[in-house]
Amino acid sequence: MTKKKRSIGVVLKRLFKWLLPLVVLMAGGILLYCWHLSSQIDQRFSGRRWRIPSKVFSDTTLLYPGQQINRSLFNEKLRRLGYRQFSRDPQNKGELYTSASVVKLFLHDLTLPSRHREGVPVRIRFTGNRIESITHLNTGEPMPILELEPEEVMLFFGPDREQRRLVSIDQVPQHVIDAVLAIEDSRFYQHKGLDPRGILRAMYTNLRHASIRQGGSTITQQLAKNYFLTPKRTLIRKLKELFMSLTIETMYEKNEILEIYLNEIYLGQKASVAVSGIGEASFFYFGKSVMDLSLNEAATIAGLIRGPNYYSPYIHKERCLKRRNMVLNAMYEKGWISDKELKTVLPLPIKTVGYESYGKIAPNFMDYLSDQLNVLYSPQDLSSLGLSIYTTLDSQVQMAAENALKRGLERLEKSNPALGRKDPKKRLQGALVVMQPKTGYILAMVGGRDYSLTQYNRITQARRQPGSAFKPFVYLSGLDKLTPASILSNEPATYEVDGKEWRPQNYAAMTVKRVSVRQALAESINLATVDLAMKVGLDQIVSTAKQFEFSTSLKPYPSIALGSFEVIPLELSRAYCVFAADGVLPYPLSLKEVLDENGKTLERRHMRIRQVTTPAKAFIMSSLLRSVVETGTAGSMRAMGISFPVGGKTGTTNDYRDAWFVGYTPDILALIWVGFDNNDSIFASGAGAALPIWVNLMNALPQYVSGDWFKMPPGVVQGIVCSESGQLALKNRCPHPVEEYFLAGHVPSDTCQIHTSESQIGRIIDELKGFINTF
């Protein structure tokens, strides 16, 4: 017995001798491993925790009494801004009531780089499409102007295609926290990362219900798994999760862990994009900030954590309702909500806000913007830094532009079957850009017919002959030597270019041999324009055109007068802005401001202008270009319903390869191009192919039509001239006197030489002779 006892003692002694070092060794190993994990955790948590895609916003929308708007585009805009339609007056932010004559809106908060406005209820009263009044519903006071928030138009996703809005734990209401803890880890504040009681309770519950009702993982374990580990179910992974949880718990406060968890968890899928974190989920499911979530909504979101798509209120409403009730009951059992609260919320339905997949609105505009952003930020930064990028884009104009171009091209194909192509990539193409001429803001850009087929941006990348759309720059060059009333020759002439003969021709046969500068531009008369170019000097034309910063090559050949040198459409559009902007060339602006995730301005772009011609010359050019629309090649515009003053120019190139129209008012300018990428003929002129698209676009944008025209600047005078001679009209003698604009000091000094008394008698005699000769 003693011997037996002794041998047990020896065994224990030996065991202890071997086991103790083993335990010490293991403990040391675990400590070392935890230390290793802590540096890994520290590295991950102390830096940027998540990749937040940068967001691109449109410009804000201004509304004011007296403004004409396109109701359907406006309603569409409200929907994209996340306003939800109700059949009662709006009571919460983002709610909307619409009738034929009234729109009541509970505005979202407006947060811009320079200002913040709390969301308030407003009433917009309409008469037809005209805003009669805007009223602040809380105060009853009229509002002279209302600014709608910018629209989120694009996100720069990284490879993981995740979207989240970060929230601080202080912003999360207690009932939201309670809902999450009740269903996921009710003893979160009691345990140290591992909860044996929780595991036992989960096992018991699951056995009792013979199904997986509860998980044993704590929030810290879930965080460790989501953040650092693969979803693979292995013992090693489970052990690693355990050690990591313990390490995290020793390194961070409970609230900090909870905050990371709430921002990390996957909570659903918006098409191909993962909705991560409670902040994004609040907007995705309920269209509101986490701070505004009700108990019902909080319980719904908490219930999603187990299986966001399995319990999705968008996909499985019943399942989602059951899960929400489970969360509410769990909250009640813990004593975190009262019996009354439970009974109030349980019968409530789950009302989701609805969503739209993240789309790429204005893809060509976004590409143009991205090119500028890529100079400032790497693609990695754009997809992770959570920048807010504010642009000049007006999504209503963009929608109208896309629609006008689509309809215009379809109309052309329908009217001429020869334009049809079987290969979608070879189809008739078009491009369009809309700018605000004074500031250079690009409101919309459509670089082609179908972005999904080809991303080639015909506004910024194409180089096309402008044809007659280039003529205004030729005429501008001549304003120092000639006046709008000067007479040009419209007779055929031969010019020598590089040793070869060049014989320009008019678009259509004309008998008239002398035309005024105004008529020549209005009717886009080639022979007269070349005559003007030769009078002015080709070098002078090139020099003037270069002032407009065309980046393409322009050479002093006579054909420059007819627009034979290629231009980039955006540059042509920008150049036309000069006429509408008192002679200043604006920089085409798409990017306005970039803010970091804390709202600090990183980059700011303002309008930049440079004078390239005088306000007086710009005004006269606008007056000449108005004649194009009033009496010239764009005269059909009036019949199409445009009654306000417009300046513009058509352009058609040889064999009808390109059709252009650039039209503007003091408020807006749009350039339209139609053609084939391979230079096939479109069998239509600028007036026939491009102009109707411009008209359709403007008819859809009444908010940009003020009906104003340009104010005559200093340096311009008016005089009455004879339309035949271009000289000062003689009272009661000249048959067609016209009032004309002149640069001060350029008014003709001679009186009409055609309609003097002597010449009148001579003319009568000539006419009589001619009459007699008919016998």
Add this chain to the structure above:
Amino acid sequence: MNSKVLSIRSKSFLMVCILGLGWVFTGCAPAVLTPLPAEHPGEPRETEKTETTQEKISPRALAALQLTDQGRMYLEGGQPDDAIGILEQALNLNPTSGMNYYYLSEAWLMKGNIVQAAEFNRLAEIYFKDDSEWLHRLMQQRERIKKQKPL
């Protein structure tokens, strides 16, 4: 038949002669597109009235004025960048407001960009040519621009 035709032709010829002579002695009866001035035909004249002249301020101009005012307040608060942003909005809303140009010039002056300040000052003048009070302010601004060295 032939004599009848000849008689019609003779009558027509006579009519043309009478009308022609009448035209010579009475002067042309032109289809005047725009009324001629009473004296000194064809002499240039400064015309002050344009199509944009408005007796009453339009709702659009009123709305733009709100933005201009906000821009002015930003300037007073020493925030030229914020002022420029909102004044550009005002300019897009009402491109014929001289005030926007004036304050834009002021904002660029505050930022030390005298080239842009001078450009906007020059543009403002177009819209204030009939307003002596604003013209005076513009001239003062111009002087300040001249005195300021670029930053």
